[in-house]
Amino acid sequence: MEQTIEIRVQKNRNATDTRSLPFGKVPTEHMFIAEYKNGQWQNAAVTPFHDLTMSPMALCLHYGQTVFEGMKAFRMKDGQANIFRMQKHYERFIKSLRRMVMPDVPQELFMSAIQELVKVDRDWIPSDADGSLYIRPFMIATEGRIGVKVSDEYLFMVICTPAYQYYSNPLKVKVETHFSRAADGGTGAAKCGGNYGGAFYPTGLAREQGFDQVLWTDAKTHHLIEESGTMNAMFCIDGTLITPPLSGSILDGVTRDSLLALAADNGIKTEQRPISVDELMEAFAAGKWVEAFGAGTAAVIAPIAGIAVYDKMYDCYLGEDAVMYRLKNWLYDIRTGAAPDKHNWNHII
Numbered sequence: 001m002e003q004t005i006e007i008r009v010q011k012n013r014n015a016t017d018t019r020s021l022p023f024g025k026v027p028t029e030h031m032f033i034a035e036y037k038n039g040q041w042q043n044a045a046v047t048p049f050h051d052l053t054m055s056p057m058a059l060c061l062h063y064g065q066t067v068f069e070g071m072k073a074f075r076m077k078d079g080q081a082n083i084f085r086m087q088k089h090y091e092r093f094i095k096s097l098r099r100m101v102m103p104d105v106p107q108e109l110f111m112s113a114i115q116e117l118v119k120v121d122r123d124w125i126p127s128d129a130d131g132s133l134y135i136r137p138f139m140i141a142t143e144g145r146i147g148v149k150v151s152d153e154y155l156f157m158v159i160c161t162p163a164y165q166y167y168s169n170p171l172k173v174k175v176e177t178h179f180s181r182a183a184d185g186g187t188g189a190a191k192c193g194g195n196y197g198g199a200f201y202p203t204g205l206a207r208e209q210g211f212d213q214v215l216w217t218d219a220k221t222h223h224l225i226e227e228s229g230t231m232n233a234m235f236c237i238d239g240t241l242i243t244p245p246l247s248g249s250i251l252d253g254v255t256r257d258s259l260l261a262l263a264a265d266n267g268i269k270t271e272q273r274p275i276s277v278d279e280l281m282e283a284f285a286a287g288k289w290v291e292a293f294g295a296g297t298a299a300v301i302a303p304i305a306g307i308a309v310y311d312k313m314y315d316c317y318l319g320e321d322a323v324m325y326r327l328k329n330w331l332y333d334i335r336t337g338a339a340p341d342k343h344n345w346n347h348i349i
């Protein structure tokens with residue numbers, strides 16, 4: 001049989017009309033890459049986006065020493081580029097690396113890698129109100145060695161992709177009472193690749209049952225809410241913003257942290273405390289105002305329309321006056337320079 005061979009033509013892609021692209025599908029024109037070898041960081045460079053060559057024996061391909069971050073750059077009202085909460089993302093990256101026994105990336109290297117990359121690809125930051133540049137710093141173990149061990153060699157890279165509104169419709173979620181995303185003493189508080197691979201199967205089952213995502217519960221009792229898909233779970237019950245406290249099985253979300261601060265700034269009561277499935281059901285049964293949403297960099301706020309607990313579906317409040325939409329707007333105003341950045345979250349380049 002005759003085979004047709006497609007010839008790839010490399011051309012400069014331009015940054016216009018990225019809206020029609022699915023999220024995360026197309027990288028910007030450049031990337032950052034640095035190597036860790038012989039105990040040293042070296043060969044740091046911003047280069048055209050390119051594929052990698054590595055040994056099939058590279059440790060990351062076998063034993064999961066991979067860590068990533070997810071952050072965003074925004075276009076401000078005056079046209080400047082703003083990288084949001086770099087410092088907090090850096091600190092979390094270091095925590096994740098240490099949990100996976102990977103070497104620290106010096107702060108200076110992390111910050112300048114991101115700054116330099118965003119500078120060369122700044123035209124890729126959408127100017128639409130719902131647009132931003134998603135930035136993905138990550139690190140992988142590259143030593144070629146099949147024996148189970150901690151790698152001696154790594155690559156630290158940063159890639160970017162334009163991003164727009166993430167979920168179009170409010171989500172229908174299911175309280176997960178069998179599978180777990182993370183357990184006490186595990187790696188749930190680290191942004192490491194394995195956590196996500198392990199979540200695909202239960203999430204796929206939930207999709208087959210007609211849900212968009214699972215609402216994860218604690219691995220021991222399955223009574224306490226932990227996270228919503230790959231986002232932090234937040235609730236607003238009768239005007240109080242409630243989210244589970246940070247623990248070994250909950251990721252310390254930058255969006256979660258920002259929303260808690262903004263709520264407090266605006267006189268909204270906040271509580272970081274365990275919230276059980278029973279408490280939720282009682283709140284619904286008592287006819288309380290219950291808002292539920294996922295909070296994360298990619299979606300910012302993903303409103304939840306309904307929560308299935310065991311076999312019963314409960315509807316959440318989605319009205320235009322919902323607290324979650326006010327929180328989202330306050331955050332947006334800071335990121336775009338429409339409101340003062342009193343917490344020093346913006347990093348303008």
Ligand SMILES: *Cc1c(COP(=O)(O)O)cnc(C)c1O
Pocket residue numbers: 070191227229230231232251252253254255256295296297298
């Ligand atoms: C990244 C992530 C979040 C959200 O963190 P942000 O810093 O707000 O993006 C929440 N949960 C999990 C499991 C995550 O991986």
